Amino acid sequence: ADVHAYEYEDGPDPDTDKVAFDLTRNYSSPWNSFLLSYLLREFQMRCVQEAWPIRKDDDYIEEVLRERYKRLRTLWKNARPKLTAKGLMETPAEQEARLVENSLIQGKESRQATRRRNVGICWKWLQRLIITLGDHGMSSEESSVENGIENVLRVKKMEWRKNIDQELEIIDLQRILDKDIF
Secondary structure, three states: OHHHHHHHOOOOOOOOOOOOOOOOOOOOOHHHHHHHHHHHHHHHHHHHHOOOOOOOOHHHHHHHHHHHHHHHHHHHHHHOOOEOOOOOEOOHHHHHHHHHHHHHHHHHHHHHHHHHHHHHHHHHHHHHHHHHHOOOOOOOOOOEEEOOEEEOOOOOOOOOOOOOHHHHHHHHHHHHHOOOOO
């Protein structure tokens, strides 16, 4: 009622002591625009009062507030009761079960995406390592005998050198599994 009166009947401004968005509409509605502008002014005023060392311009803060509103609205929409396959509204228990299941699925997808990103980063690091070491960057694993003299190669362990034996074993194993990779 307050939203309708404000937007169509010259009603009072939204109550800034009890900020309540109209989640049925997007951020550009008059009601939501008023509240986002109010939050922007409050944010910038606090920034000045508390003498924050880093200040952002209004356009940046306004965009952040819009994005936060979009996320809030999406969460609100997803949390609303849905129609079941039988054409009935979900019960609160069904609604809660759906939300928990969606949360678990999102968590799993997020973890998988993080692992994929991390694996990609690891392979890029290993590739840079091999390129940096080059053909002669790794010691030979075999000793040789020339003119009756046996050459024994010893690996000098430097304290500053990172132990990358495990990483190199991963590369060797991958080379054995997929001969066309290198």
